[in-house]
Amino acid sequence: MTDPAASLESLPLRDDLRGMSPYGAPQLEVEVALNTNENTHPVPPEVVEAITQRVHDCASSLNRYPDRDFTALRGALARYLGHGLDEDNVWAANGSNEILQQILQAFGGPGRSVLSFVPTYSMYPLLALGTGTEFIAGERAADFTLTAESAAEQVRSHAPDIVFLCSPNNPTGTALGLNVVEAVYEAGRDSDTVVVVDEAYAEFARFGTPSALTLLDGRPRLIVSRTMSKAFALAGARLGYFAAAREVADAMRLVRLPYHLSSVTQATALAALEHHQTLLATVEDVKMQRDRIVDELKRMGLTPAESDSNFVFFDCGGDAHAMWQALLDRGVLVRDVGIPGHLRVTAGTEAETTAFLDAVESFLAR
Structure with a gap:
């Protein structure tokens, strides 16, 4: 049997992909x-029934493309998040990984960089690689914590185009204080750094742990990413989203694939949001x-x-x-x-x- 790795090496892969594993x-x-x-x-079961009905209702029109801007879904997500957000502040994609990829496509790319503080979500450097963005591995303390002072100093030192802050962090599970987010945002002002707070696990935070959603007002370079994979128990549905200033959502239209969210995905997510308290x-x-x-x-x-x-x-x-x-x-x-x-x-x-x-x-x- 042919060795898959050897077969890959026989292809004209990009040099930076050679020797890598999925x-x-x-x-x-x-x-x-x-x-x-x-x-x-x-x-x-009641949510399964609601999703089934929604998907059934849209099945007869699957010969047509879905709503390209998934307007109803963006409105439902904004209502779920609250904080005075509306549909213009929200964007969605096929899982939060695609959300992060689109952010990198819009604000990263060749000649640009993204900084994150390791250990953190292991997809960040892979997403950077896939978009031709330089990944900068920032440092944490020996106990894996990150202070506002340390994070801000590293942002000023590297002047990255994007910063990924995972909060709660994966794999350590700890949330960042909002002072870290504020310090990173201010430190990136001169370099026009886009700051992404990845809150994939936010719904599981301990009582009193604040969300970076509270910091969005007046910060046009701040993005807060979420997912329906974890708390909503919908990992198989692949629905991620973010909240940000309207112009950030508009920027995603420049890089997203046409009709990237299927009618079935939109129907599933809408049914789930209608039953979010049950989920x-x-x-x-x-x-x-x-x-x-x-x-x-x-x-x-x-x-x-x-x-x-x-x-x-x-x-x-x-x-x-x-x-x-x-x-x-x-x-x-x-x-x-x-x-x-x-x-x-x-x-x-x-x-x-x-x-x-x-x-x-x-x-x-x-």
Whole structure:
């Protein structure tokens, strides 16, 4: 059988793509999959019915292109977000990765740069690569925190065209203070830096954690990105969106593919937003299990990070890969994020969380 890697090398690939591997977490058949930060609660039956009806209603017109500007969906997303936003402030795409890609297409590209503070979401450098944008790996403290002073100094030093701030951060799960966002925005004033706050996990934040949506007024270079994949339990629907000044949404029309959001995607998202209270009811359950994971790992003598997301990043006190394999042997799949001595686990249902905790305790006892 032909080696896929060798086959790729035989093609006239761009030089910067040679030797690379596709992004993706392991997709293994296991009883408890807690490695990709999905909401493991199934979509409630009444929402399934509503989505089915919406899709049924639009099926007879699938011979026609969808609403190119998905006006109804943008209005529904604006109402969900609140903060005085309207449809002109909102843009959507096929998952938040496509949102970030379009931002890079509009404001990045050859000769331009994007700064983010590692460790953070591992797709950022890949999205930069795909758009010909230089990726600058900013620094965090030894405990993975980021202060306003440090972030602002790095922005002034590098003068990037774009900054990605992941809050809550992936893989650490911690939210940034709004003072960090404000400091980064001000530090980028001279370089006209676009600041993107990636709030994919915002609905899971602990009580009192503010959103960067509160900072949008008067900041035309600020973008707040969200997704329906996590809290809405719609990872399979692929719907991401952002809120920003009207002119930022207008800029996306210059780079988006024609009719990029299908009629089926728009129908699914509209039905979900009409039932957002039902869908978001699982968020409190997830947060309860997340906090349970933090408390139990502490009891076992491990060091988890306090989390504002639907996952927990933790220092496993030794060989991370050995623990990862031991958990997998018991049918529990978590994420090895490539940071020595650390793993990341999604907060699942009560039963899934129990399976994870039992597997960790068994490994430690061994």
